[in-house]
Amino acid sequence: MTGPRKTRGRAEALDTALGLGTLGSPLAKVGRFVLYAALVFVFAGPLLALLVSSFSRVTDPTSLTLIPTELTLDNFRAAFKRDVLLYLMNSFLVVGGGLLLQIAVSVSAAYALARKKFPGLRLVFLLILSTMMLPEEVLAIPLSLVLSDLNLVGSLFGMIVPVGAWAFSILVMAEFMKEIPLELEEAARLDGAGDFRIFWSVVLPLCKPALGVIGIFGFTMIWDQYLLPLLVATDSQQFTLPLALRTLRSDEEVGIGVLLAASLLAMLPSVLAFIAMQRQFMRGLTSGAIKG
Structure with missing residues:
Protein backbone atom coordinates (compact mmCIF):
# COMPACT_ATOMS: atom_id res chain seq x y z
CA MET A 1 0.00 0.00 0.00
CA LEU A 73 19.14 13.33 -45.71
CA ASP A 74 20.68 15.89 -48.04
CA ASN A 75 21.17 18.35 -45.19
CA PHE A 76 23.29 15.86 -43.28
CA ARG A 77 25.25 14.85 -46.38
CA ALA A 78 26.07 18.49 -47.05
CA ALA A 79 26.99 19.00 -43.38
CA PHE A 80 29.35 16.02 -43.48
CA LYS A 81 31.02 17.48 -46.57
CA ARG A 82 31.64 20.60 -44.49
CA ASP A 83 33.67 18.51 -41.98
CA VAL A 84 30.93 18.54 -39.35
CA LEU A 85 31.91 14.99 -38.31
CA LEU A 86 35.46 16.20 -37.64
CA TYR A 87 34.15 19.07 -35.51
CA LEU A 88 31.86 16.65 -33.70
CA MET A 89 34.79 14.33 -32.97
CA ASN A 90 36.85 17.25 -31.66
CA SER A 91 33.99 18.19 -29.36
CA PHE A 92 33.75 14.64 -28.03
CA LEU A 93 37.51 14.52 -27.37
CA VAL A 94 37.44 17.84 -25.54
CA VAL A 95 34.36 17.05 -23.47
CA GLY A 96 35.57 13.53 -22.68
CA GLY A 97 39.02 14.56 -21.50
CA GLY A 98 37.80 17.76 -19.86
CA LEU A 99 34.98 16.06 -17.96
CA LEU A 100 37.20 13.26 -16.64
CA LEU A 101 39.78 15.81 -15.50
CA GLN A 102 37.10 18.04 -14.00
CA ILE A 103 35.50 15.22 -12.01
CA ALA A 104 38.89 14.03 -10.74
CA VAL A 105 39.86 17.52 -9.61
CA SER A 106 36.42 18.23 -8.13
CA VAL A 107 36.13 15.10 -6.00
CA SER A 108 39.73 15.39 -4.78
CA ALA A 109 39.42 19.07 -3.85
CA ALA A 110 35.98 18.56 -2.34
CA TYR A 111 37.23 15.71 -0.12
CA ALA A 112 39.99 17.93 1.26
CA LEU A 113 37.60 20.84 1.82
CA ALA A 114 34.78 18.79 3.33
CA ARG A 115 36.57 16.16 5.42
CA LYS A 116 39.79 17.88 6.47
CA LYS A 117 40.45 20.79 8.82
CA PHE A 118 43.32 23.15 8.05
CA PRO A 119 44.09 26.87 8.52
CA GLY A 120 42.56 29.10 5.88
CA LEU A 121 39.77 26.68 4.98
CA ARG A 122 37.15 29.42 4.74
CA LEU A 123 39.52 31.58 2.70
CA VAL A 124 39.99 28.76 0.21
CA PHE A 125 36.22 28.36 -0.07
CA LEU A 126 35.88 32.09 -0.66
CA LEU A 127 38.57 32.09 -3.35
CA ILE A 128 36.94 29.18 -5.14
CA LEU A 129 33.56 30.88 -4.93
CA SER A 130 34.99 34.15 -6.24
CA THR A 131 36.04 32.48 -9.50
CA MET A 132 32.36 31.99 -10.32
CA MET A 133 31.83 35.75 -10.24
CA LEU A 134 34.27 36.48 -13.06
CA PRO A 135 32.84 36.35 -16.61
CA GLU A 136 34.77 34.48 -19.27
CA GLU A 137 35.44 37.69 -21.19
CA VAL A 138 37.46 39.09 -18.28
CA LEU A 139 39.64 35.98 -18.18
CA ALA A 140 40.08 35.72 -21.95
CA ILE A 141 43.29 37.75 -22.30
CA PRO A 142 45.11 36.33 -19.21
CA LEU A 143 44.03 32.82 -20.18
CA SER A 144 45.30 33.21 -23.73
CA LEU A 145 48.68 34.43 -22.43
CA VAL A 146 48.99 31.49 -20.03
CA LEU A 147 48.05 28.99 -22.72
CA SER A 148 50.56 30.56 -25.07
CA ASP A 149 53.33 30.31 -22.44
CA LEU A 150 52.46 26.62 -21.92
CA ASN A 151 52.49 25.97 -25.69
CA LEU A 152 48.89 24.78 -25.58
CA VAL A 153 47.59 27.13 -28.27
CA GLY A 154 46.73 25.17 -31.42
CA SER A 155 46.11 21.95 -29.47
CA LEU A 156 43.01 20.24 -28.11
CA PHE A 157 44.81 20.00 -24.78
CA GLY A 158 44.53 23.77 -24.59
CA MET A 159 40.74 23.33 -24.53
CA ILE A 160 40.84 20.52 -21.96
CA VAL A 161 43.20 21.84 -19.27
CA PRO A 162 41.36 25.13 -18.49
CA VAL A 163 38.05 23.34 -17.83
CA GLY A 164 39.67 20.82 -15.48
CA ALA A 165 38.81 22.89 -12.40
CA TRP A 166 35.30 24.33 -12.08
CA ALA A 167 34.16 26.01 -8.86
CA PHE A 168 30.57 24.84 -9.26
CA SER A 169 31.52 21.16 -9.31
CA ILE A 170 33.90 21.55 -6.37
CA LEU A 171 31.32 23.32 -4.21
CA VAL A 172 28.55 20.83 -5.06
CA MET A 173 30.76 17.86 -4.18
CA ALA A 174 32.07 19.52 -1.01
CA GLU A 175 28.59 20.31 0.30
CA PHE A 176 27.43 16.77 -0.45
CA MET A 177 30.45 15.19 1.24
CA LYS A 178 29.82 17.25 4.37
CA GLU A 179 26.54 15.39 4.83
CA ILE A 180 28.21 11.98 4.97
CA PRO A 181 28.30 10.81 8.62
CA LEU A 182 31.72 10.96 10.25
CA GLU A 183 30.98 7.63 11.96
CA LEU A 184 31.50 5.82 8.66
CA GLU A 185 34.95 7.32 8.28
CA GLU A 186 35.86 6.59 11.89
CA ALA A 187 34.75 2.97 11.53
CA ALA A 188 36.91 2.59 8.43
CA ARG A 189 39.92 4.04 10.28
CA LEU A 190 39.41 1.54 13.08
CA ASP A 191 39.62 -1.19 10.44
CA GLY A 192 42.99 0.19 9.37
CA ALA A 193 41.92 2.10 6.26
CA GLY A 194 43.94 5.11 5.18
CA ASP A 195 42.77 8.37 3.67
CA PHE A 196 42.84 7.13 0.09
CA ARG A 197 40.98 3.91 0.96
CA ILE A 198 38.34 5.86 2.88
CA PHE A 199 37.96 8.31 0.01
CA TRP A 200 37.71 5.60 -2.65
CA SER A 201 35.71 2.92 -0.83
CA VAL A 202 33.57 4.86 1.65
CA VAL A 203 33.03 8.49 0.62
CA LEU A 204 33.04 8.31 -3.17
CA PRO A 205 30.43 5.52 -3.54
CA LEU A 206 28.01 7.58 -1.43
CA CYS A 207 28.47 10.56 -3.75
CA LYS A 208 26.91 9.02 -6.86
CA PRO A 209 23.95 11.47 -6.87
CA ALA A 210 26.32 14.44 -6.67
CA LEU A 211 28.49 12.90 -9.39
CA GLY A 212 25.41 12.76 -11.59
CA VAL A 213 24.76 16.46 -11.02
CA ILE A 214 28.29 17.64 -11.73
CA GLY A 215 28.54 15.18 -14.62
CA ILE A 216 25.55 16.64 -16.45
CA PHE A 217 26.35 20.28 -15.68
CA GLY A 218 30.03 19.73 -16.50
CA PHE A 219 29.22 17.99 -19.77
CA THR A 220 26.93 20.84 -20.82
CA MET A 221 29.39 23.52 -19.76
CA ILE A 222 32.29 22.00 -21.69
CA TRP A 223 30.18 21.04 -24.71
CA ASP A 224 28.85 24.59 -25.10
CA GLN A 225 32.27 26.25 -24.82
CA TYR A 226 32.73 28.86 -27.52
CA LEU A 227 35.24 31.42 -26.25
CA LEU A 228 37.88 28.88 -25.17
CA PRO A 229 38.06 27.05 -28.55
CA LEU A 230 38.11 30.46 -30.21
CA LEU A 231 41.22 31.39 -28.20
CA VAL A 232 42.99 28.05 -28.68
CA ALA A 233 42.18 26.94 -32.22
CA THR A 234 44.60 28.18 -34.86
CA ASP A 235 43.21 26.08 -37.71
CA SER A 236 39.72 25.04 -38.78
CA GLN A 237 40.71 21.39 -38.25
CA GLN A 238 40.82 22.13 -34.50
CA PHE A 239 37.33 23.65 -34.32
CA THR A 240 34.75 22.18 -31.98
CA LEU A 241 31.14 21.98 -33.14
CA PRO A 242 29.86 25.16 -31.36
CA LEU A 243 32.67 27.16 -32.95
CA ALA A 244 32.05 25.53 -36.33
CA LEU A 245 28.37 26.47 -36.17
CA ARG A 246 29.32 30.12 -36.12
CA THR A 247 31.53 29.56 -39.17
CA LEU A 248 28.74 27.76 -41.00
CA ARG A 249 26.32 30.54 -40.11
CA SER A 250 28.57 33.16 -41.67
CA ASP A 251 29.12 31.11 -44.86
CA GLU A 252 26.71 32.35 -47.52
CA GLU A 253 27.05 29.10 -49.49
CA VAL A 254 25.67 27.03 -46.61
CA GLY A 255 21.89 26.68 -46.65
CA ILE A 256 19.67 26.89 -43.61
CA GLY A 257 18.98 23.15 -43.81
CA VAL A 258 22.67 22.33 -43.39
CA LEU A 259 22.88 24.66 -40.40
CA LEU A 260 19.83 23.01 -38.83
CA ALA A 261 21.34 19.55 -39.33
CA ALA A 262 24.58 20.63 -37.67
CA SER A 263 22.60 22.25 -34.84
CA LEU A 264 20.73 19.00 -34.26
CA LEU A 265 24.02 17.11 -34.01
CA ALA A 266 25.24 19.71 -31.52
CA MET A 267 22.10 19.38 -29.38
CA LEU A 268 21.72 15.59 -29.27
CA PRO A 269 24.75 14.75 -27.05
CA SER A 270 23.52 17.01 -24.22
CA VAL A 271 20.03 15.49 -24.42
CA LEU A 272 21.39 11.94 -24.45
CA ALA A 273 23.73 12.72 -21.54
CA PHE A 274 20.80 13.98 -19.46
CA ILE A 275 18.66 10.94 -20.32
CA ALA A 276 21.51 8.59 -19.38
CA MET A 277 22.19 10.29 -16.04
CA GLN A 278 18.77 11.67 -15.14
CA ARG A 279 18.22 9.26 -12.24
CA GLN A 280 21.43 10.27 -10.48
CA PHE A 281 20.77 13.88 -11.43
CA MET A 282 17.33 13.95 -9.78
CA ARG A 283 18.61 12.13 -6.71
CA GLY A 284 21.40 14.66 -6.39
CA LEU A 285 19.01 17.61 -6.66
CA THR A 286 16.56 16.23 -4.11
CA SER A 287 19.03 14.78 -1.59
CA GLY A 288 19.69 18.16 0.03
CA ALA A 289 15.99 18.84 0.53
CA ILE A 290 15.41 15.37 1.97
CA LYS A 291 18.29 15.72 4.42
CA GLY A 292 17.16 19.21 5.35
Whole structure:
Protein backbone atom coordinates (compact mmCIF):
# COMPACT_ATOMS: atom_id res chain seq x y z
CA MET A 1 0.00 0.00 0.00
CA THR A 2 2.96 2.31 0.47
CA GLY A 3 3.73 2.53 -3.25
CA PRO A 4 0.21 3.52 -4.46
CA ARG A 5 -0.25 5.97 -1.58
CA LYS A 6 3.08 7.61 -2.33
CA THR A 7 2.27 7.85 -6.05
CA ARG A 8 -1.18 9.26 -5.29
CA GLY A 9 0.34 11.78 -2.91
CA ARG A 10 2.78 13.00 -5.54
CA ALA A 11 0.01 13.36 -8.12
CA GLU A 12 -2.13 15.32 -5.66
CA ALA A 13 0.81 17.55 -4.81
CA LEU A 14 1.40 18.25 -8.51
CA ASP A 15 -2.28 19.09 -9.06
CA THR A 16 -2.23 21.39 -6.06
CA ALA A 17 0.92 23.12 -7.25
CA LEU A 18 -0.74 23.76 -10.62
CA GLY A 19 -3.97 24.92 -9.02
CA LEU A 20 -5.95 22.03 -10.47
CA GLY A 21 -6.50 19.92 -7.38
CA THR A 22 -10.14 20.93 -6.95
CA LEU A 23 -11.07 20.53 -10.63
CA GLY A 24 -12.82 17.23 -11.21
CA SER A 25 -15.49 17.92 -13.83
CA PRO A 26 -15.11 16.78 -17.46
CA LEU A 27 -14.71 20.40 -18.55
CA ALA A 28 -11.88 20.82 -16.06
CA LYS A 29 -10.17 17.73 -17.40
CA VAL A 30 -10.38 19.12 -20.93
CA GLY A 31 -8.94 22.40 -19.71
CA ARG A 32 -6.15 20.53 -17.95
CA PHE A 33 -5.33 18.63 -21.13
CA VAL A 34 -5.28 21.85 -23.17
CA LEU A 35 -3.00 23.50 -20.60
CA TYR A 36 -0.56 20.60 -20.61
CA ALA A 37 -0.59 20.48 -24.41
CA ALA A 38 0.14 24.21 -24.57
CA LEU A 39 3.06 23.83 -22.16
CA VAL A 40 4.50 20.95 -24.19
CA PHE A 41 4.09 22.95 -27.39
CA VAL A 42 5.82 26.02 -25.95
CA PHE A 43 8.80 24.17 -24.51
CA ALA A 44 9.16 21.24 -26.93
CA GLY A 45 7.89 22.95 -30.08
CA PRO A 46 11.18 24.61 -31.07
CA LEU A 47 13.10 21.38 -30.53
CA LEU A 48 10.62 19.39 -32.59
CA ALA A 49 10.76 22.04 -35.31
CA LEU A 50 14.55 21.73 -35.35
CA LEU A 51 14.32 17.94 -35.56
CA VAL A 52 11.76 17.92 -38.39
CA SER A 53 13.34 20.75 -40.37
CA SER A 54 16.80 19.19 -40.28
CA PHE A 55 15.34 16.27 -42.28
CA SER A 56 13.37 18.50 -44.65
CA ARG A 57 14.16 20.78 -47.56
CA VAL A 58 14.21 24.22 -45.91
CA THR A 59 15.10 27.35 -47.84
CA ASP A 60 13.58 29.98 -45.56
CA PRO A 61 14.48 30.16 -41.83
CA THR A 62 11.00 31.56 -41.11
CA SER A 63 9.24 28.53 -42.60
CA LEU A 64 10.12 25.91 -40.00
CA THR A 65 7.32 23.44 -39.40
CA LEU A 66 6.35 20.63 -37.05
CA ILE A 67 4.83 18.62 -39.90
CA PRO A 68 7.44 16.62 -41.86
CA THR A 69 7.33 17.07 -45.62
CA GLU A 70 9.77 15.90 -48.26
CA LEU A 71 12.02 14.08 -45.82
CA THR A 72 15.62 13.91 -46.99
CA LEU A 73 19.14 13.33 -45.71
CA ASP A 74 20.68 15.89 -48.04
CA ASN A 75 21.17 18.35 -45.19
CA PHE A 76 23.29 15.86 -43.28
CA ARG A 77 25.25 14.85 -46.38
CA ALA A 78 26.07 18.49 -47.05
CA ALA A 79 26.99 19.00 -43.38
CA PHE A 80 29.35 16.02 -43.48
CA LYS A 81 31.02 17.48 -46.57
CA ARG A 82 31.64 20.60 -44.49
CA ASP A 83 33.67 18.51 -41.98
CA VAL A 84 30.93 18.54 -39.35
CA LEU A 85 31.91 14.99 -38.31
CA LEU A 86 35.46 16.20 -37.64
CA TYR A 87 34.15 19.07 -35.51
CA LEU A 88 31.86 16.65 -33.70
CA MET A 89 34.79 14.33 -32.97
CA ASN A 90 36.85 17.25 -31.66
CA SER A 91 33.99 18.19 -29.36
CA PHE A 92 33.75 14.64 -28.03
CA LEU A 93 37.51 14.52 -27.37
CA VAL A 94 37.44 17.84 -25.54
CA VAL A 95 34.36 17.05 -23.47
CA GLY A 96 35.57 13.53 -22.68
CA GLY A 97 39.02 14.56 -21.50
CA GLY A 98 37.80 17.76 -19.86
CA LEU A 99 34.98 16.06 -17.96
CA LEU A 100 37.20 13.26 -16.64
CA LEU A 101 39.78 15.81 -15.50
CA GLN A 102 37.10 18.04 -14.00
CA ILE A 103 35.50 15.22 -12.01
CA ALA A 104 38.89 14.03 -10.74
CA VAL A 105 39.86 17.52 -9.61
CA SER A 106 36.42 18.23 -8.13
CA VAL A 107 36.13 15.10 -6.00
CA SER A 108 39.73 15.39 -4.78
CA ALA A 109 39.42 19.07 -3.85
CA ALA A 110 35.98 18.56 -2.34
CA TYR A 111 37.23 15.71 -0.12
CA ALA A 112 39.99 17.93 1.26
CA LEU A 113 37.60 20.84 1.82
CA ALA A 114 34.78 18.79 3.33
CA ARG A 115 36.57 16.16 5.42
CA LYS A 116 39.79 17.88 6.47
CA LYS A 117 40.45 20.79 8.82
CA PHE A 118 43.32 23.15 8.05
CA PRO A 119 44.09 26.87 8.52
CA GLY A 120 42.56 29.10 5.88
CA LEU A 121 39.77 26.68 4.98
CA ARG A 122 37.15 29.42 4.74
CA LEU A 123 39.52 31.58 2.70
CA VAL A 124 39.99 28.76 0.21
CA PHE A 125 36.22 28.36 -0.07
CA LEU A 126 35.88 32.09 -0.66
CA LEU A 127 38.57 32.09 -3.35
CA ILE A 128 36.94 29.18 -5.14
CA LEU A 129 33.56 30.88 -4.93
CA SER A 130 34.99 34.15 -6.24
CA THR A 131 36.04 32.48 -9.50
CA MET A 132 32.36 31.99 -10.32
CA MET A 133 31.83 35.75 -10.24
CA LEU A 134 34.27 36.48 -13.06
CA PRO A 135 32.84 36.35 -16.61
CA GLU A 136 34.77 34.48 -19.27
CA GLU A 137 35.44 37.69 -21.19
CA VAL A 138 37.46 39.09 -18.28
CA LEU A 139 39.64 35.98 -18.18
CA ALA A 140 40.08 35.72 -21.95
CA ILE A 141 43.29 37.75 -22.30
CA PRO A 142 45.11 36.33 -19.21
CA LEU A 143 44.03 32.82 -20.18
CA SER A 144 45.30 33.21 -23.73
CA LEU A 145 48.68 34.43 -22.43
CA VAL A 146 48.99 31.49 -20.03
CA LEU A 147 48.05 28.99 -22.72
CA SER A 148 50.56 30.56 -25.07
CA ASP A 149 53.33 30.31 -22.44
CA LEU A 150 52.46 26.62 -21.92
CA ASN A 151 52.49 25.97 -25.69
CA LEU A 152 48.89 24.78 -25.58
CA VAL A 153 47.59 27.13 -28.27
CA GLY A 154 46.73 25.17 -31.42
CA SER A 155 46.11 21.95 -29.47
CA LEU A 156 43.01 20.24 -28.11
CA PHE A 157 44.81 20.00 -24.78
CA GLY A 158 44.53 23.77 -24.59
CA MET A 159 40.74 23.33 -24.53
CA ILE A 160 40.84 20.52 -21.96
CA VAL A 161 43.20 21.84 -19.27
CA PRO A 162 41.36 25.13 -18.49
CA VAL A 163 38.05 23.34 -17.83
CA GLY A 164 39.67 20.82 -15.48
CA ALA A 165 38.81 22.89 -12.40
CA TRP A 166 35.30 24.33 -12.08
CA ALA A 167 34.16 26.01 -8.86
CA PHE A 168 30.57 24.84 -9.26
CA SER A 169 31.52 21.16 -9.31
CA ILE A 170 33.90 21.55 -6.37
CA LEU A 171 31.32 23.32 -4.21
CA VAL A 172 28.55 20.83 -5.06
CA MET A 173 30.76 17.86 -4.18
CA ALA A 174 32.07 19.52 -1.01
CA GLU A 175 28.59 20.31 0.30
CA PHE A 176 27.43 16.77 -0.45
CA MET A 177 30.45 15.19 1.24
CA LYS A 178 29.82 17.25 4.37
CA GLU A 179 26.54 15.39 4.83
CA ILE A 180 28.21 11.98 4.97
CA PRO A 181 28.30 10.81 8.62
CA LEU A 182 31.72 10.96 10.25
CA GLU A 183 30.98 7.63 11.96
CA LEU A 184 31.50 5.82 8.66
CA GLU A 185 34.95 7.32 8.28
CA GLU A 186 35.86 6.59 11.89
CA ALA A 187 34.75 2.97 11.53
CA ALA A 188 36.91 2.59 8.43
CA ARG A 189 39.92 4.04 10.28
CA LEU A 190 39.41 1.54 13.08
CA ASP A 191 39.62 -1.19 10.44
CA GLY A 192 42.99 0.19 9.37
CA ALA A 193 41.92 2.10 6.26
CA GLY A 194 43.94 5.11 5.18
CA ASP A 195 42.77 8.37 3.67
CA PHE A 196 42.84 7.13 0.09
CA ARG A 197 40.98 3.91 0.96
CA ILE A 198 38.34 5.86 2.88
CA PHE A 199 37.96 8.31 0.01
CA TRP A 200 37.71 5.60 -2.65
CA SER A 201 35.71 2.92 -0.83
CA VAL A 202 33.57 4.86 1.65
CA VAL A 203 33.03 8.49 0.62
CA LEU A 204 33.04 8.31 -3.17
CA PRO A 205 30.43 5.52 -3.54
CA LEU A 206 28.01 7.58 -1.43
CA CYS A 207 28.47 10.56 -3.75
CA LYS A 208 26.91 9.02 -6.86
CA PRO A 209 23.95 11.47 -6.87
CA ALA A 210 26.32 14.44 -6.67
CA LEU A 211 28.49 12.90 -9.39
CA GLY A 212 25.41 12.76 -11.59
CA VAL A 213 24.76 16.46 -11.02
CA ILE A 214 28.29 17.64 -11.73
CA GLY A 215 28.54 15.18 -14.62
CA ILE A 216 25.55 16.64 -16.45
CA PHE A 217 26.35 20.28 -15.68
CA GLY A 218 30.03 19.73 -16.50
CA PHE A 219 29.22 17.99 -19.77
CA THR A 220 26.93 20.84 -20.82
CA MET A 221 29.39 23.52 -19.76
CA ILE A 222 32.29 22.00 -21.69
CA TRP A 223 30.18 21.04 -24.71
CA ASP A 224 28.85 24.59 -25.10
CA GLN A 225 32.27 26.25 -24.82
CA TYR A 226 32.73 28.86 -27.52
CA LEU A 227 35.24 31.42 -26.25
CA LEU A 228 37.88 28.88 -25.17
CA PRO A 229 38.06 27.05 -28.55
CA LEU A 230 38.11 30.46 -30.21
CA LEU A 231 41.22 31.39 -28.20
CA VAL A 232 42.99 28.05 -28.68
CA ALA A 233 42.18 26.94 -32.22
CA THR A 234 44.60 28.18 -34.86
CA ASP A 235 43.21 26.08 -37.71
CA SER A 236 39.72 25.04 -38.78
CA GLN A 237 40.71 21.39 -38.25
CA GLN A 238 40.82 22.13 -34.50
CA PHE A 239 37.33 23.65 -34.32
CA THR A 240 34.75 22.18 -31.98
CA LEU A 241 31.14 21.98 -33.14
CA PRO A 242 29.86 25.16 -31.36
CA LEU A 243 32.67 27.16 -32.95
CA ALA A 244 32.05 25.53 -36.33
CA LEU A 245 28.37 26.47 -36.17
CA ARG A 246 29.32 30.12 -36.12
CA THR A 247 31.53 29.56 -39.17
CA LEU A 248 28.74 27.76 -41.00
CA ARG A 249 26.32 30.54 -40.11
CA SER A 250 28.57 33.16 -41.67
CA ASP A 251 29.12 31.11 -44.86
CA GLU A 252 26.71 32.35 -47.52
CA GLU A 253 27.05 29.10 -49.49
CA VAL A 254 25.67 27.03 -46.61
CA GLY A 255 21.89 26.68 -46.65
CA ILE A 256 19.67 26.89 -43.61
CA GLY A 257 18.98 23.15 -43.81
CA VAL A 258 22.67 22.33 -43.39
CA LEU A 259 22.88 24.66 -40.40
CA LEU A 260 19.83 23.01 -38.83
CA ALA A 261 21.34 19.55 -39.33
CA ALA A 262 24.58 20.63 -37.67
CA SER A 263 22.60 22.25 -34.84
CA LEU A 264 20.73 19.00 -34.26
CA LEU A 265 24.02 17.11 -34.01
CA ALA A 266 25.24 19.71 -31.52
CA MET A 267 22.10 19.38 -29.38
CA LEU A 268 21.72 15.59 -29.27
CA PRO A 269 24.75 14.75 -27.05
CA SER A 270 23.52 17.01 -24.22
CA VAL A 271 20.03 15.49 -24.42
CA LEU A 272 21.39 11.94 -24.45
CA ALA A 273 23.73 12.72 -21.54
CA PHE A 274 20.80 13.98 -19.46
CA ILE A 275 18.66 10.94 -20.32
CA ALA A 276 21.51 8.59 -19.38
CA MET A 277 22.19 10.29 -16.04
CA GLN A 278 18.77 11.67 -15.14
CA ARG A 279 18.22 9.26 -12.24
CA GLN A 280 21.43 10.27 -10.48
CA PHE A 281 20.77 13.88 -11.43
CA MET A 282 17.33 13.95 -9.78
CA ARG A 283 18.61 12.13 -6.71
CA GLY A 284 21.40 14.66 -6.39
CA LEU A 285 19.01 17.61 -6.66
CA THR A 286 16.56 16.23 -4.11
CA SER A 287 19.03 14.78 -1.59
CA GLY A 288 19.69 18.16 0.03
CA ALA A 289 15.99 18.84 0.53
CA ILE A 290 15.41 15.37 1.97
CA LYS A 291 18.29 15.72 4.42
CA GLY A 292 17.16 19.21 5.35
